[in-house]
Amino acid sequence: MNVDMLELMLDDSKTYQNVSKDLFLKNLDKLFTRFKERKDTSLVPFPGICSADICNKGCTGFGFVGNHSKYHTAFIFDGDETQVNDIYICNSFESERKDLLMNDFMAFEFADDEAADFKPTIDYLLQLNKCEKACDEVIKDQPTYLYTDDYLQWVNEYRPLYQSLPDVFTGHNYKNFDQFNRLFNVMNNLVLIYGKEFKAKKMLEVYELIDHKSEAELIQWLLHYELFCEKLMSEVCCNMFTGIADREGFIELTQLPSVKVEIAAINNAVVAANLYQKLYWPMLKKHAAFPLDEDLSWSSYANEKRYSLKFHLDFKAIEIVK
Numbered sequence: 001m002n003v004d005m006l007e008l009m010l011d012d013s014k015t016y017q018n019v020s021k022d023l024f025l026k027n028l029d030k031l032f033t034r035f036k037e038r039k040d041t042s043l044v045p046f047p048g049i050c051s052a053d054i055c056n057k058g059c060t061g062f063g064f065v066g067n068h069s070k071y072h073t074a075f076i077f078d079g080d081e082t083q084v085n086d087i088y089i090c091n092s093f094e095s096e097r098k099d100l101l102m103n104d105f106m107a108f109e110f111a112d113d114e115a116a117d118f119k120p121t122i123d124y125l126l127q128l129n130k131c132e133k134a135c136d137e138v139i140k141d142q143p144t145y146l147y148t149d150d151y152l153q154w155v156n157e158y159r160p161l162y163q164s165l166p167d168v169f170t171g172h173n174y175k176n177f178d179q180f181n182r183l184f185n186v187m188n189n190l191v192l193i194y195g196k197e198f199k200a201k202k203m204l205e206v207y208e209l210i211d212h213k214s215e216a217e218l219i220q221w222l223l224h225y226e227l228f229c230e231k232l233m234s235e236v237c238c239n240m241f242t243g244i245a246d247r248e249g250f251i252e253l254t255q256l257p258s259v260k261v262e263i264a265a266i267n268n269a270v271v272a273a274n275l276y277q278k279l280y281w282p283m284l285k286k287h288a289a290f291p292l293d294e295d296l297s298w299s300s301y302a303n304e305k306r307y308s309l310k311f312h313l314d315f316k317a318i319e320i321v322k
Contacts, residue, residue: 001032011173015116017088027108048095050076063093070103112174131180134158148265173176188254192235193266200272223310229276236273289315
């Protein structure tokens with residue numbers, strides 16, 4: 001699982017999957033790394049063909065399955081014994097060895113603006129310039145300290161730009177917009193958390209008033225805030241912040257290591273999310289009507305609600321009535 005042999009075999013002047021040789025090999029190397037992370041030490045080849053009507057139906061290629069993970073990938077090869085004209089990932093690979101296609105498929109893809117023949121339009125360049133300007137306001141060589149008003153104003157200013165960018169749903173996928181999109185999502189998440197601060201404060205006040213030794217009171221509190229905290233916990237994910245706040249009250253963002261944000265205006269929301277998660281999961285496991293990791297092929301609704309304490313309590317009550 002290395003690209004050294006392909007580096008020698010492939011022609012520098014040709015494109016592979018419509019991108020440069022260097023870019024193709026870089027992504028292939030990342031794919032190999034993903035297999036290695038799953039404890040694979042080799043990839044076992046097996047023959048097959050492309051079954052997709054829209055691209056290379058009937059073209060021959062090889063699938064490769066990890067010797068440990070049993071994950072697989074597949075490539076179509078265009079060429080002969082003397083040279084390789086093209087290589088590309090095949091998402092519609094079929095083989096007589098259907099047993100090797102059972103587990104997850106590993107792949108990579110390229111954005112439109114990574115293609116060797118990509119020609120940027122005026123609109124693309126204008127939007128790219130705006131994205132770079134927006135990122136430069138936050139991501140700098142030295143640490144950036146954001147007060148609450150800073151990220152509220154930034155998101156408000158650049159939301160129209162974020163909404164105007166083309167995406168896979170409009171038929172385009174541009175890698176050069178990725179940094180701005182990631183930054184906007186992080187900043188917008190802070191705005192969403194800020195919007196829940198008042199209710200989170202009330203939630204913590206109510207928690208202080210209940211009898212913490214009473215399971216019944218604790219369950220009522222958990223159920224009352226279940227829907228609210230379902231969203232809150234998805235926004236205040238466990239790895240959103242790095243460490244704890246410094247003496248000035250700023251905390252580092254995991255996804256943006258050079259950026260620190262003021263914690264005071266969202267502190268109740270962060271504390272509430274962490275407290276709820278700490279209390280919720282043990283209670284859910286204790287009262288689960290069935291194992292949480294069980295394959296619930298009998299009910300898509302149960303699958304959807306498997307991590308809802310209210311669902312499990314209601315489910316058990318219905319069973320008792322019967």
